[in-house]
Amino acid sequence: MGTSALVELKQVGLAYSSRQDAVLDGVDLALRAGECHLITGATGSGKSTLLGIIAGVVSRPITGELYTQAVVGMVMQDPQVQILRQTVGAEIAFVLENMAVEPSKMLVRVQHALRAVGLWVSLETPVDSLSLGQKYRLMLAAQLVCEPDVLLLDEPWAQLDDLGVVELSAVLKSLLARGIAIVIVEHQPQAFADFYSHCWHLHQGQLSKQASLFAVSQPKRYRPVQCAKQRQLLIEAPAFSLQFTDGNCLFKCAGLQLFSGELVTLVGSNGAGKSTLLKTLLGAQADIVQVPIKVLGKRPKLGGFGQQLMMLFQRPSRQLFETTVLQELCFSLKRFNLPLERATSMLQRLGLSHLSEHSPHTLSYGQQHLIAIASLLCLQPKILLLDDPFAGLDDDYCQQVVALLNEEQQRGCGIVLASHRALPQLQVDRQWQIQAQYLSGGQLEVDQVG
Amino acid sequence: MANKALRFTSRAQRGSSKRYFVIDDPSWCAAALLLVLTLSSSAFFIDQTQLVYLCVVDGMLLLHGCYLRGKLMSLIKLFVVQLLVTCCLYLLMQQSDRMLEGVLAVCRLLLAAIPGWWLAMSCSPERIAEVLNWVMPVKWAFVVAASISLLPFFSREIQEIYAIQRMRGANISAKALRNPRHWPELVHCILVPLLIQLLKLAKQMANAAKLRQFDQRQKTTFWRY
Numbered sequence: 001m002g003t004s005a006l007v008e009l010k011q012v013g014l015a016y017s018s019r020q021d022a023v024l025d026g027v028d029l030a031l032r033a034g035e036c037h038l039i040t041g042a043t044g045s046g047k048s049t050l051l052g053i054i055a056g057v058v059s060r061p062i063t064g065e066l067y068t069q070a071v072v073g074m075v076m077q078d079p080q081v082q083i084l085r086q087t088v089g090a091e092i093a094f095v096l097e098n099m100a101v102e103p104s105k106m107l108v109r110v111q112h113a114l115r116a117v118g119l120w121v122s123l124e125t126p127v128d129s130l131s132l133g134q135k136y137r138l139m140l141a142a143q144l145v146c147e148p149d150v151l152l153l154d155e156p157w158a159q160l161d162d163l164g165v166v167e168l169s170a171v172l173k174s175l176l177a178r179g180i181a182i183v184i185v186e187h188q189p190q191a192f193a194d195f196y197s198h199c200w201h202l203h204q205g206q207l208s209k210q211a212s213l214f215a216v217s218q219p220k221r222y223r224p225v226q227c228a229k230q231r232q233l234l235i236e237a238p239a240f241s242l243q244f245t246d247g248n249c250l251f252k253c254a255g256l257q258l259f260s261g262e263l264v265t266l267v268g269s270n271g272a273g274k275s276t277l278l279k280t281l282l283g284a285q286a287d288i289v290q291v292p293i294k295v296l297g298k299r300p301k302l303g304g305f306g307q308q309l310m311m312l313f314q315r316p317s318r319q320l321f322e323t324t325v326l327q328e329l330c331f332s333l334k335r336f337n338l339p340l341e342r343a344t345s346m347l348q349r350l351g352l353s354h355l356s357e358h359s360p361h362t363l364s365y366g367q368q369h370l371i372a373i374a375s376l377l378c379l380q381p382k383i384l385l386l387d388d389p390f391a392g393l394d395d396d397y398c399q400q401v402v403a404l405l406n407e408e409q410q411r412g413c414g415i416v417l418a419s420h421r422a423l424p425q426l427q428v429d430r431q432w433q434i435q436a437q438y439l440s441g442g443q444l445e446v447d448q449v450g
Numbered sequence: 451m452a453n454k455a456l457r458f459t460s461r462a463q464r465g466s467s468k469r470y471f472v473i474d475d476p477s478w479c480a481a482a483l484l485l486v487l488t489l490s491s492s493a494f495f496i497d498q499t500q501l502v503y504l505c506v507v508d509g510m511l512l513l514h515g516c517y518l519r520g521k522l523m524s525l526i527k528l529f530v531v532q533l534l535v536t537c538c539l540y541l542l543m544q545q546s547d548r549m550l551e552g553v554l555a556v557c558r559l560l561l562a563a564i565p566g567w568w569l570a571m572s573c574s575p576e577r578i579a580e581v582l583n584w585v586m587p588v589k590w591a592f593v594v595a596a597s598i599s600l601l602p603f604f605s606r607e608i609q610e611i612y613a614i615q616r617m618r619g620a621n622i623s624a625k626a627l628r629n630p631r632h633w634p635e636l637v638h639c640i641l642v643p644l645l646i647q648l649l650k651l652a653k654q655m656a657n658a659a660k661l662r663q664f665d666q667r668q669k670t671t672f673w674r675y
Binding site for chain 2: 052055056057073074076078080081082083084085086087089090093094095096097098099100101102103106107110123128142143146279282284286302303306307309310311313318319320321331332335336361375376
């Protein structure tokens with residue numbers, strides 16, 4: 001082992017079963033103080049598993065050698081599932097409790113960690129009231145409080161809005177200057193391009209060094225073909241405020257319109273109200289003051305539009321419950337009395353016919369994501385609402401999703417796609433932007449409508 | 451802060467986004483736990499004629515819980531669903547003149563649930579874990595506290611999965627569920643994915659705890675601020 005390496009992996013391998021290919025196969029990696037390693041790779045390539053091995057949370061036996069003489073901290077992909085306490089102070093102090101630190105010494109360390117991540121909130125703030133970006137930084141503080149030598153971050157870009165990424169980058173730069181080694185696995189490594197020291201690509205279990213980021217991830221331009229506008233008004237609303245029944249106002253809006261065949265992005269930072277608006281359009285948001293929105297000429301009501309209105313929620317794998325992929329696609333077709341052949345043809349379109357008899361729960365994250373989208377699209381809805389549909393997907397899966405959306409758009413489906421940043425790779429008709437509690441761009445200009 | 455027996459905060463201090471647990475001292479938390487255990491078990495054991503006293507005490511806890519910004523809707527829903535299911539079962543399996551027994555059983559269940567609801571409003575899970583740690587291993591105390599803090603997440607997850615499956619055409623609307631033929635669909639569409647999510651969540655939370663040195667030492671300390 002090199003004298004200065006904090007963590008070193010030599011020929012590390014891991015396989016989930018003897019019948020499957022190894023997830024990791026002969027991985028060599030050495031982490032030294034002040035280094036920042038970026039690791040890219042396709043969805044399901046084993047990036048998170050590699051981090052888990054370094055952090056010591058993978059229970060399966062590994063081959064090869066792992067040397068460590070460092071305190072390793074890790075922030076997993078989704079901050080929501082890592083929260084163990086209800087207030088900010090208690091959450092950060094959890095590790096100190098486990099290390100049996102004297103209660104009188106906790107306060108200073110907790111406050112210091114909170115300041116280090118730029119989170120200026122009271123220690124008694126309920127974790128529930130923080131935005132997703134703030135929760136991510138809280139998780140970072142919960143790791144920094146035990147002063148780790150190595151920090152592992154699993155896909156932070158997907159969880160954070162642009163401001164969140166800028167703030168995180170500033171924190172990471174200061175940590176690197178303090179000599180902490182950082183490993184970031186990411187589909188969008190360009191976001192951290194200005195301070196990485198090593199770049200790796202994980203493919204078929206092998207970790208290979210890359211000369212630069214752009215050798216790994218070529219920026220792709222998705223160019224859906226513009227369809228002829230048929231101009232059927234699908235969603236309309238005069239000026240309204242979207243506010244909760246407890247009086248908390250999310251944003252105001254001068255009006256909303258969505259026409260058939262339109263692809264609109266709904267962009268706003270974490271906590272701006274994107275998901276709430278989409279659920280309101282679906283009629284699934286109960287705790288808001290009634291808004292004068294009409295969807296397909298009716299007031300939104302959950303289950304009131306049949307197959308004409310569909311929404312892809314965040315973490316779409318939650319909707320999967322059938323025993324085979326084919327049954328999953330057929331479920332809604334049966335309920336709405338639609339031809340079951342659509343399920344098989346949809347699987348053919350996606351090139352997933354070979355998985356039709358597999359359990360959806362055994363598929364990879366990207367495949368589950370595609371199946372969830374496909375189960376909605378084979379209903380051929382008039383309106384499709386998508387809440388952050390590219391989260392956690394690599395370029396290949398993103399391309400497949402874009403191709404599907406393009407086909408739907410050409411069919412005349414009106415699509416609203418929520419994201420916490422603009423999507424330059426996607427050619428959209430309009431953008432609904434939520435900024436400073438105001439939604440702009442909701443309506444077409446008069447001359448555009450004609 | 452630790453020498454304060456109880457820390458009361460006014461509504462104005464709490465603000466719209468903040469919620470404070472009114473009982474912050476371990477001794478008072480232990481007393482609250484004992485009170486809750488006594489009241490909840492009383493709901494099942496005391497004589498019918500004494501239930502009115504329990505109703506009065508539970509009523510006071512309800513008022514205090516509401517003052518602490520607890521939401522009653524979940525309790526009301528639990529009561530209504532339980533009442534409907536129990537009444538249907540009594541109609542199917544017993545005579546209708548014994549229906550009152552069923553209603554009484556549901557009322558006892560509600561009276562047993564109210565103290566637990568109040569405890570969740572007034573004591574933080576970490577303080578409850580600290581008290582439980584006096585009588586049970588750290589791991590068990592952590593699991594109990596984590597389960598309590600998971601309840602809001604659990605409730606949101608049920609609502610979202612329900613919305614997803616309703617949208618996908620599942621026959622699980624209140625109207626559809628009047629027909630017992632659709633009850634298996636509720637289990638199939640909601641409980642199965644919910645169970646899968648909870649299993650995943652449990653694994654992820656266990657990893658999150660492990661990453662923060664949980665269960666590495668015999669002795670632990672507690673956050674007091």
